[in-house]
Amino acid sequence: MKKNKILKKIKLRFTLNGEPVELETLPNKRLLDLLRDDLNLTGTKEGCSIGECGACTVIVNDKAVNSCLMLAGEINGSAIITIEGISQNGNLHPLQENFLKFGAVQCGFCIPGMILSAYALLNKNRRPDEETIKEAIAGNLCRCTGYKQIIEAIKNTKL
C-alpha cells in the first residue's frame, strides 16, 4: 500500500433488525464485514465477493441487495434486515419453516440470502407466480438443491 493514508472513521446510525444502532467504523469497510465482524451477525455469508452469488444478500430499505457490494457508510440512515432479524418472537419465519418442510436446504450456505430475496419479494407481492419467483432469486446461486424445492417452498409460503 502506497503512502500512509489516514483513515477517518465514520459515524453511522441505522436500524438493524428493528433496533436502532449507532456506531463508528472504518470508511473502507464493506457492509458485509460490518455485519459479520463488527456486529457478529454471521448468518450473512460471503461467497464470490463480486455480486454474483447472492450469499451476502440483506435487505436495505425493503430491497434485497448484495452486502459485498456496499460500503458500510452507504447504509447511514437506512433500515437493514438480516437473516437473524426475520424470526418472530423466537419462532421461525414462515419462509424458514417452509424451506425446512420442502427440503429446500442442503449445505445451507446459500439459504440466508435465498430466504431474504424471497422475503423482499413476498413483502412486495404476496402471490408471485413461478416466473416471478425465479426472477427474484436469479441472483442467488445454490450448488446443492437444484432450486426446485426452494421454488416450491417460496410458492407455498403465505404471509
Add this chain to the structure above:
Amino acid sequence: MIPKLNYVAPLSLKRTLKILSENKKKAKILAGGTDILPGFHINSKRFRDIELLVDIKKIGELKLIKEFKDRVEIGACVTFSQICESDTFKKFFPLLVKSAETVGSVQIRNRATVVGNCVNNAPCADSVPPLLVYDAKIEIQSLKRKRVISLQKFLIKPYSTALKKNEVVTKIIIPKPDPDFKGDFYKLGRRRAVAISRISLALLLKKKAGIIDELRIASGAVTPIGARLHELEKFAKDKKADSSTFKELSILMGKKVLQITGLRWSSEYKLPVLQQVFYQLLEKVNEEE
C-alpha cells in the same frame, strides 16, 4: 479487499463539486457501487489510485426521474429497478426498460445506476445501446460550468468517457421519440441472470407507406463500446422495409463490425449469430403495427 480510502457523503451537489475540485486526482464518485466494489476486489488498475469515495446518493435531486413535455431526465442515482418500475419509461422508452430488466439480478438492479452504466462505459453496458438509439444526452456539471453533450460523444473508448476529474454527471436527458417509432432490444448472454452481454442490439424503425423513413441501430458488446451504426442507418433510409433490404443490412452489419473490431478468434461464430439476430430483430420490428 477494499483499499485504504476515505468515504464522504455530501448532502448537496455544490459540496460534492467542491470536494472533487479539492481532491482532483484521488477522488471518485460512488453511486451504485456495483462496478467499483468488484473492481476493488479484483484489484483492478482502474480503481487503484482512489483515496476518497464521494457517495452522491444522499443528494435527493439526483435520485429522481423527471418527466417533461418533450423529454425525460434520469438523475445520476436512479437505479435500474426504478427504470423497470417506471410507467413513464414503459410508455416512452420500452427498449431501455427491456435492457434494464436484463441487468444483473434483482440485488444488482436495486443498486446499479443507469448513469453509472454510462460513466463506467464497459463494452457490454446494457443500457447504452437503447440510450443511443433514443439520442440521449448527458448533463455534466463542474463548479464553474454546466455542459450537455450527446451520449455518443461522451463515450470515448472502453472504460473512458469525456468526464473530467472535477466533474459530475448529474443526469441523462432523453427526448421523447416520435410515437411512430417501433423498436426492440436484444441481448445474448451466457446464461439468463447475472450474465455479461456477448451481443446486444437496439433498434428503432419509422416507416412511411412501407418505406424506411428512419432506422436507428446501436450495438453493444460486439463493438468496443456501445455505438450507433450510422452507415447502416444511411443505407436503410428510403429503402423498402422488406426482407431483401434487411438481408442486405445484415450482411453490411457483419462487414461493419468486422471492420471495427478486426478478425478475432470469436468472429467465426459470433458474426453469423450477430447477423442472424439482427435480421430477426428487423423482421420482428417491421411486423409490429
